[in-house]
Amino acid sequence: MTTPSISDAGLAARQRGPTGLDARPRPRSRGKQRVPPKRGSGFTLVEILLAVGILGILVTVLYGTLSAGLNSWRRGSEATEAFQRERIVMDALTELTQSAIFFTPSASLYAFVAAKNPNLGDSISFVTASDAYLPPSETVSAGMRRVTISLEQDEYGRTYLALVNVPALRPTDDRSLEAPQAHVISMDVSRFSVRYRDPRDGTWSDKWEEDQLPPSAVEYTVAFGERGGRFPPVVVTRAVDIPVAVFAAAGGMPVPGVPVGATNTNNPPTGGPKQ
Numbered sequence: 085m086t087t088p089s090i091s092d093a094g095l096a097a098r099q100r101g102p103t104g105l106d107a108r109p110r111p112r113s114r115g116k117q118r119v120p121p122k123r124g125s126g127f128t129l130v131e132i133l134l135a136v137g138i139l140g141i142l143v144t145v146l147y148g149t150l151s152a153g154l155n156s157w158r159r160g161s162e163a164t165e166a167f168q169r170e171r172i173v174m175d176a177l178t179e180l181t182q183s184a185i186f187f188t189p190s191a192s193l194y195a196f197v198a199a200k201n202p203n204l205g206d207s208i209s210f211v212t213a214s215d216a217y218l219p220p221s222e223t224v225s226a227g228m229r230r231v232t233i234s235l236e237q238d239e240y241g242r243t244y245l246a247l248v249n250v251p252a253l254r255p256t257d258d259r260s261l262e263a264p265q266a267h268v269i270s271m272d273v274s275r276f277s278v279r280y281r282d283p284r285d286g287t288w289s290d291k292w293e294e295d296q297l298p299p300s301a302v303e304y305t306v307a308f309g310e311r312g313g314r315f316p317p318v319v320v321t322r323a324v325d326i327p328v329a330v331f332a333a334a335g336g337m338p339v340p341g342v343p344v345g346a347t348n349t350n351n352p353p354t355g356g357p358k359q
Contacts, residue, residue, distance in 0.1 A: 169270065
């Protein structure tokens with residue numbers, strides 16, 4: 085029996101099927117397939133706002149910490165500088181006072197003069213051998229000069245602690261010469277007061293009217309800082325012993341310009357305790 089042959093046209097028609105389309109299975113495409121987009125791959129507006137808020141909080145905390153550290157450092161530096169200025173002023177007052185000179189035969193020329201200004205406070209004047217706060221223009225007074233320490237005001241009404249130099253042997257009530265120039269010790273002083281210790285009984289007083297005897301000690305009270313400022317003034321009190329008062333109270337006569345305790349072969353002091 086002969087197998088009927090199928091022509092190419094009949095085979096093609098059979099493969100297309102009844103609809104006329106090619107019914108043969110086609111191989112799958114190996115190309116890039118289309119993938120549906122994933123949901124939630126970006127940041128939402130709420131997440132962005134939350135991140136910005138957290139970043140702002142961190143920046144605020146960091147800035148506050150840094151600002152507090154800088155303020156503490158600045159206050160510490162200002163306190164150190166203020167303490168240094170206060171120490172310099174008090175050391176200058178101590179040096180001037182401890183170097184005071186008093187010569188008994190001419191007591192009126194070497195007397196301690198205390199005065200009070202109702203508006204500015206106390207004033208003290210004495211002869212000293214110290215050259216502290218002696219400007220170059222007044223070196224003629226080096227070695228022995230009369231200094232006057234008081235609170236003064238400048239042309240703008242600001243108070244300052246001033247020092248005035250005059251020749252040592254000029255009488256305290258002499259007004260023949262022109263007014264001496266006041267030199268600034270400190271512009272940061274708002275109050276200045278002085279007390280005196282009597283060498284005879286050791287009592288303290290805010291007045292001194294003895295012209296034949298120097299006080300055995302002087303107590304300075306200095307207020308540093310502006311009046312009515314944000315912070316109260318810093319008040320420093322220091323008592324300074326006057327070595328020359330020991331000789332004067334015992335009737336001795338220390339030589340002007342020779343510090344107490346120094347050896348003087350020409351005219352050693354007579355009487356009084358040995359140094």
